[in-house]
Amino acid sequence: MDLDLEKQIERTIYRAALALDTQQWNDWFALCDEKFEYAITSFSPEINKDMIYFSGDKKELKGLMDMLPKHNTDHSPLHRHTSVYTIDVAKNGETATAVSSVIVYQNMLDGQNSHLDSGESRLFVIGHYHDKFIIKDGMAKFAHREAKLDNRRLDKGSHWPI
Amino acid sequence: MSKSSSQFVDSRIFSDPEIFEDELEYIFKQVWVPVCHESEVAQPYDFRTTSIARENILVVRAHDNKVNAFLNVCPHRGMLIERRPQGSFLEGQPSGNPKRITCMFHAWQFDMRGNCVYVAREKEGYQDRFSKNDAGLRRLRCEVKYGGFVWVNLNDQPQISLEEWVGDALEDMSVSIEHSPLEVFHYHKAVLGRNYKENHDDLIKFRQNITNKLKINDGLSEGSSNSRLRHLGFGHVISGMLRRQHQGEEVSRLYGELLDWAHTTQLPLRSDKLDEQLQRISAMMKSEIKEIIKANAPDQEKVRESETTHNLSFPNMKRGEWLIVDLFPGFHFTIHGSALSVMTVTPLAPDEVMLEVRGLGLKGDTEGIRSKRISDHNEVWSPLNIGLPAWQRDSDLEEQGNDEQYFRQYYNEWGRIMDRLPSNVDEKFLAPPTDVATTPPSKKRIFERPGLHVVVIGASHAGINVADKMRKNGFDGNITILDRQSGGPMERPPLSKAFLLESDQKSNSNYLLKQKKWYRTNDIRLRTKTSVEKINLETKKLILNDGEQIQFDKLVIASGAVPRTLPIAEGIGNVFVLRQPSDAISIRKQASAAKKIIIIGGGYIGLEVAASLRKKGLDIDVVEVADRILARVASAPAANFLADLHTSHGVSLLTGKGVDEIIEQNGVFAGVKLSDGTALSGDMLLIGIGVLPDSKLAYEAGLDTLMDDGGAILVDENMYTSHPDVLAVGDVALLRGQKATVESVHNAQETSAVAAATLTKATPPMIQAPWFWSDQYDTKLQSVGIVPVGDERVYQISRPGKREGGISFWSYRENDLVAVEVFSDPATYMEAKQCLDTGRSPDPNLIGDSSFSPISH
């Protein structure tokens, strides 16, 4: 087992979290392979089904992120707390999968009454990242990420990748 | 809050806790709420929990597949029974058995119909004071309709049926959502810190934003057949765009192309880019748009790949078309792209609302198709609308100038129900002074419109036509029609004709006066099996058979007539009269077993029944006391013509003879004894000796009638009775100064059209000469004008028909034409009608010559 590779994958996951937290979309894209695909899914206990909230590839995501400055958005930043649980590198060393837990807090800025609301942090979503990596020349890049959400308090500020 | 609505809405309606509580009571506890979709309880014993206005609800699918709804509250001590959002009762709970709903507190158990089937320690604990049979779950009104949604109404006796309430609004969508079974693929909820009405306003703005960006006229002004917007009753709005070939084709085609292009290129549609995109496409239009679309699609591979799914839409919709139905107070059905998206609201507090969003596709979707629907749904409704302006973010929405109508419509409905003026909640909703809504607020008020409440007694030719004409004249108050009969009101004339020849199993819907849909579309409340027992003119209330009282502002009596009976025939089996559909059904049934019928009365009804049943092979005797048939209503030559017709078909006509006795065997009709001593035997008897106006209610209420104790209700030329708020029409009414009522469909139609004009202050209809028709065997009689019988000065001239077998009898009083009876010669009938409608009298010396034209001289 290539411990270095595992460390590198772990670090890539954490870097992605930081890039997403700071909304440095290009830093995030830099960690992703050209074929990167991204999906946000959730299981609904109400209808007893897996659901897809979003799915798109790197190009699409890039286009969407470029649009962001043009919209009025909720400004409350999101903060991800990630713990990498498992990393499995394929025998041929070309791919790997990883499962991490993720908790996202929303640090309130905008609000119905920002005088009162701003500064409060509240739980936004919890879930898991199911990641797939492509390993080329010893470098692991995201090939696929599924953010599987467990809770669905998604009323505001939910227009950023998780 | 939206500027458009704030222009005329008092801000307290978004924040006042008292108003909020009233909204739960008067709105949410009274309307039909789509609580979930049947696919969420797909299997027997599946359940789902939900709530309306803080009442917890349990929806279950019973073993017989029926979906039932109950309060999720145990009748024992009122504890909440089921806490999971969904699941199945197929497996038992720790404290209960399989296939049972079990309350975990003291283990009472209920079946899927809500019956209590187990009470712990029933005998020991309660002895005989209590039995589980007495304690069931509180069952709620629940219907699965309109694409399989489960609709619940917390009011056990809803003021209005689900169909009446949403039928019209969801009708256009029905062809799509009822095409094949649907399935929920997406569900999410969000709790927003705002009033539910503000959320509604934003949704409307979002919709408009897109529409206006596309420069699509919303149908608010004329000339836009491509887009549609209709305000329906009850505050519902339907809008959308269906691609049409004619007007507006350009824009709708563009929109379609634009969407197609966006899908081909995998580019999401962005409302802020629409202008730009549209302009680009317009520019491309002239030069081969398709080519450029292709050139713009960056990834040809993907285009081919998505070829199969990129044109995917919902059944009976084309790609690019969309339809939105916005049901008051905030249930939103959208078909856009290939998905049905439904949003419902549950208000939690004045400043808090829970939204639930469901995405639906077809049950039989393949994986590829399903994922296309999911992505179409997500385009607008995903909770994670990454990079796109989500509808939750109202700051993205632009104020539009012309959307005021939407808000007005919505807030007016709100005001009406709440009985508060939306612009100043301290004031009552503004309705005309005579409005029934000035009575103290009651839950019943909910579905009433402002304006007058017109109540009609009698749902037949006259009563239905009053309502029809009033709506056509633009009346927008409330109309209620009451009738003691059951079933949809039917035409009377066929009852003695074609209807008798149909087999018993045949559906009678061909003969309905109006199809069900008409009542909905025109917002006319029909209450059948409802008999008015008393009219109180002082309080302007009607008292019904079950004691209920109905307030009216204007009353129209269209109670028609009832057949005369023979006291000597009372209580004997197989004796019939014919007036109502139920009479005709009984006659039809008996006739299929009988061999011979005796008909007392040689009037139109008797003769028509004779002709119909003769066709069925029965032997027939017609007994008439006068010395000829149709003595009161037809001229002698016309009557003779018909007499010959009947005789030639083997009917025996016995004129100049009365009936002295009815012969019965074991209480069943067996024959009659005539005044000349002749005895006739038969298996059934029809009494067709005329009708009496059904005016009992009227004279008991003190209205003027022809006689002190009854007879027709006297009316003036506007159809007003002797009371300024009561009108009468049809068979029951008689114009003051005239001698006899006219019992015909034409008279029913004309008098009711006059009454409708009176009530709506519209121009009264042109009065035509009375007309009438009758079908006997294959001969059609059409008559126009009233044949004055017993007038010495009146004489008839016969005129050969234009076709073989055709003949007409022209009645003159001196040189004036007064009536024409035409047999099997419609062209001559039209000429005769024209003469009488325009007061023309063709020369009686020439009319007998068929080469003489009555209208060109």
Ligand SMILES: Cc1cc2nc3c(=O)[nH]c(=O)nc-3n(C[C@H](O)[C@H](O)[C@H](O)COP(=O)(O)OP(=O)(O)OC[C@H]3O[C@@H](n4cnc5c(N)ncnc54)[C@H](O)[C@@H]3O)c2cc1C
């Ligand atoms: C078998 C038959 C054949 C006919 N054929 C022809 C024809 O060929 N051509 C033609 O022109 N005319 C024909 N007529 C006559 C024509 O149908 C009538 O003139 C016409 O139906 C009169 O309409 P109306 O609405 O005034 O009264 P009706 O049709 O008598 O209707 C009155 C309604 O009021 C209801 N009602 C009365 N009192 C109350 C109460 N207190 N509470 C609740 N409901 C009440 C009754 O249930 C009834 O449904 C025929 C009639 C019959 C019965």
Ligand code: FES
């Ligand atoms: S409260 Fe339900 S069994 Fe007692």
